[in-house]
Amino acid sequence: MAERTLPLFPSSQRQTEAITEEALPDPSTRRPEETTQNFEDPPDKIETAEKEKPALSFNFNPLAPYKGVVRRFFLVYRHVAGLLLGANVAYVRSLPQHRRKGFRSFVPRLSAFFLRFFIRRDVVKLTFPRQLRRRLELLGPTYVKLGQIMAIREDLLPRPVTEELRNLFDRLPTIPFEQVAVIIQDSLHRPLDACFAEIDPVPLGSASIAQAHLARLPNDEQVVLKVIKPGIREAILSDLKLLQLFGRFIQWIIPRYQIRQIIEEFCTYTRKEIDFTYEADHAEMFAANFHQQVDIVFPRIYRDLSSEDVLTMSFLEGFKPGSPPTDDLSDDDRARIVDLGALSIIQMLYGDGFFHADLHAGNLMILPGEPVQLGFIDLGMVGRFEDKTRRSMLYYFHALVSGDVDGATRYITDMARVGKGGDPAGFRRAVADMSRRFVMHSSSGEFSVAQMILQSINLGGRYRIFFPVEMTLMVKALVTFEGVGRMLDPNLDIPAVTRKHVSRIFREQLNPVVFGRALARSTPEMIDLMVRLPRLLSAGFRHLETRLDGRPLPDPMAGLRGSIVAGASVIGGVLALLMGGPWFLWSGLFGIAILLYFFGK
Numbered sequence: 390m391a392e393r394t395l396p397l398f399p400s401s402q403r404q405t406e407a408i409t410e411e412a413l414p415d416p417s418t419r420r421p422e423e424t425t426q427n428f429e430d431p432p433d434k435i436e437t438a439e440k441e442k443p444a445l446s447f448n449f450n451p452l453a454p455y456k457g458v459v460r461r462f463f464l465v466y467r468h469v470a471g472l473l474l475g476a477n478v479a480y481v482r483s484l485p486q487h488r489r490k491g492f493r494s495f496v497p498r499l500s501a502f503f504l505r506f507f508i509r510r511d512v513v514k515l516t517f518p519r520q521l522r523r524r525l526e527l528l529g530p531t532y533v534k535l536g537q538i539m540a541i542r543e544d545l546l547p548r549p550v551t552e553e554l555r556n557l558f559d560r561l562p563t564i565p566f567e568q569v570a571v572i573i574q575d576s577l578h579r580p581l582d583a584c585f586a587e588i589d590p591v592p593l594g595s596a597s598i599a600q601a602h603l604a605r606l607p608n609d610e611q612v613v614l615k616v617i618k619p620g621i622r623e624a625i626l627s628d629l630k631l632l633q634l635f636g637r638f639i640q641w642i643i644p645r646y647q648i649r650q651i652i653e654e655f656c657t658y659t660r661k662e663i664d665f666t667y668e669a670d671h672a673e674m675f676a677a678n679f680h681q682q683v684d685i686v687f688p689r690i691y692r693d694l695s696s697e698d699v700l701t702m703s704f705l706e707g708f709k710p711g712s713p714p715t716d717d718l719s720d721d722d723r724a725r726i727v728d729l730g731a732l733s734i735i736q737m738l739y740g741d742g743f744f745h746a747d748l749h750a751g752n753l754m755i756l757p758g759e760p761v762q763l764g765f766i767d768l769g770m771v772g773r774f775e776d777k778t779r780r781s782m783l784y785y786f787h788a789l790v791s792g793d794v795d796g797a798t799r800y801i802t803d804m805a806r807v808g809k810g811g812d813p814a815g816f817r818r819a820v821a822d823m824s825r826r827f828v829m830h831s832s833s834g835e836f837s838v839a840q841m842i843l844q845s846i847n848l849g850g851r852y853r854i855f856f857p858v859e860m861t862l863m864v865k866a867l868v869t870f871e872g873v874g875r876m877l878d879p880n881l882d883i884p885a886v887t888r889k890h891v892s893r894i895f896r897e898q899l900n901p902v903v904f905g906r907a908l909a910r911s912t913p914e915m916i917d918l919m920v921r922l923p924r925l926l927s928a929g930f931r932h933l934e935t936r937l938d939g940r941p942l943p944d945p946m947a948g949l950r951g952s953i954v955a956g957a958s959v960i961g962g963v964l965a966l967l968m969g970g971p972w973f974l975w976s977g978l979f980g981i982a983i984l985l986y987f988f989g990k
Contacts (some may be wrong), residue, residue: 461627468524469635471512474504479517518553525557530597530621531628533557534662535655537597563600566590569616576698584694588614598625598662603704612691615665615700622663622698629656654858658746658770665700668769672702675768678741685733686756686764705764707756710873715755722761723877727886729763734870735890738863739786740897742779746772746862748869772862778804780898782863787895789838790888794824801845804856811853819848838883839867929954958982 481494481501488494505513512520525536539546540554570581570588577584587605593613594601598621602614636652661667669690676687688702695701708714710726718726730753737744745752747770754764774782781804788796798821807813827841843864846856874881962978 461624462631465528465628465631465635468528471508472520472524475508475512475515475520476517477501478505478508478513479515479520482514483516516549516553518550521550522553522556525554529624529628530618531625531632531659533597534625534659535632535652563592563595564618566592566602568619569600569602572616572619573614573699576696577694585612585614599665604701611704611706612694612701613688613704615668615702617663617665617698625659625663629659632656650855650858662769664697665695665769666697668700669695671768671771674743675737675745675765678743679733679736682732682736684729684760684762686754686762687768688764688766705754705756705766707754707762707764710750710753710755711876714757715877718755718761718877725761726755726763727874727877727881730870730874731886732890733763733765734866735887735894738774738866739779739783739891740894742774742776744772744774744863744866746770746859746865748866750869750873753869753873772859774859778857778859782860783891783894783898786838786887787891789824789827789841790884790891792828794821794828797824802854804860805849805854806856808853808855813852813854816848816852816854819852820845823848837868837871838887839864839871842867925954954981 477497478501481489481497484494484497489498512523515523522536525532536554536557540551540557566588573584574580581588584606585604586607586609589603592600592602599615599617602616604612604614606612632652633656636649640649669692672687672690676689679685679687686705688705691701691703734744734748745765745768747767748765752765752767754766756762756764781800785797785800785804788794788800798817801820802813802817805813805816823841823844827838843861846860846864848854849856871881871883874883874886958978958981962974962976962982
């Protein structure tokens with residue numbers, strides 16, 4: 390892999406000191422309480438200051454987490470109020486011409502006429518989606534991240550809103566390198582030249598929370614430095630508290646769109662994104678999950694040069710899909726990249742249940758060589774499926790690409806949460822019709838698997854059926870794979886490519902070895918059941934004997950044990966059947982359940 394020539398400056402002690410001095414604030418601009426002690430002060434004043442100084446190191450302020458919350462509250466309140474007023478004005482502007490004449494829509498028109506004087510001039514004439522996007526930008530990085538999360542929740546928000554919010558994914562302004570240098574030194578507690586031989590002052594990229602710089606270690610190894618922007622963490626933590634309060638308020642006004650759910654999900658993910666130790670953990674977990682796939686690459690983390698504010702990782706030498714070097718790839722390399730992409734995405738989603746949740750073309754790297762490799766970067770945001778949800782997603786996707794419409798409909802409905810006034814029966818019918826259209830078009834490669842899943846999730850909003858955020862993040866990963874795949878091969882048959890890998894994982898789930906490991910993990914529960922089984926069976930047979938003799942039950946709750954055993958037998962029989970267990974095992978369990986159903990009441 391060719392080395393990249395960097396226009397870097399050599400770090401030295403003199404240069405490090407100069408950077409530190411330039412980045413420090415001017416003493417003349419400090420507040421009085423921050424100014425150093427003057428030697429001309431009276432001795433008693435100096436002594437008093439020296440006595441008070443240690444106490445400052447142990448000062449406890451329980452209100453410190455809420456610093457700046459009041460000021461931010463009024464700022465956010467102003468923008469939220471302006472957005473609500475602007476929504477009324479935008480609604481009136483969107484009315485057809487015939488409804489803006491005479492006394493039609495008189496009240497909204499009259500209110501809009503007066504409200505427009507209380508709205509910012511630069512947004513008053515914009516549509517509501519554009520007003521929302523602009524106000525999120527004005528509120529800062531926390532709300533930009535919130536808008537990015539909202540942009541992928543097409544199951545909860547109208548399409549015009551999500552399409553406009555996608556503009557928030559564009560490149561954001563950078564911070565001066567002098568500030569970056571101070572953050573690195575303060576975070577690692579070492580001077581720059583003790584850690585790095587060179588650092589490129591021109592950032593590789595900038596996001597709402599951090600920006601990245603190319604650097605070189607003393608051993609001449611190239612790395613990437615990801616540095617948090619100054620003041621971001623404090624501002625975000627204050628904003629999150631306010632967002633949760635506003636989420637409850639907006640949920641009360643417009644409960645249909647589940648705004649509170651979106652905000653809670655956003656807060657959970659954002660708290661982890663502003664601590665780079667989580668991203669370091671994610672990178673190492675991905676590397677462990679794909680240790681047998683040497684052609685799927687994740688950055689190596691340098692723990693001794695990383696902290697909450699700084700992340701040092703290996704530099705992946707390559708290019709992004711869609712960049713000019715992509716045109717020079719051979720047909721074999723293109724096919725290999727598509728196959729590696731399908732393997733990695735399917736393995737993350739349905740094999741490991743741990744996947745890249747911020748996947749787009751900018752977070753993928755094509756690494757040229759023999760053979761060509763595929764790399765993943767920016768691993769701060771991940772999604773996790775619980776084991777039950779992961780299996781349901783696997784069965785759903787397998788049924789989808791295998792043409793099993795009834796199975797796909799059943800599995801996706803099982804993963805949903807029915808809201809107040811929901812119509813699960815209507816949702817199942819609508820999803821079944823959509824799945825049949827997919828099956829008819831999948832053979833020609835004209836149908837998108839990701840878009841079909843996304844449309845199914847969108848139907849949930851219509852029928853008051855809601856899905857966990859991980860499903861929309863999963864769709865985002867699938868959309869990225871399909872977009873990059875069709876960029877490399879316009880005639881790509883997505884169902885055929887994914888069917889191979891999802892079938893492999895499906896077969897692995899039915900492997901007796903895997904089934905045995907699952908049983909081994911449940912050994913404590915099985916031992917407990919075996920110890921209690923004689924007593925449970927004895928109680929069950931006594932209850933059965935009492936029923937057969939026609940004697941009255943001494944206790945109306947006595948049959949509960951039989952019901953528990955019957956339910957356990959049904960569950961055990963289903964698991965044994967799905968996992969390919971011997972016929973006499975699952976048939977015997979079903980037989981016990983039937984006996985207890987008829988005679989265990």
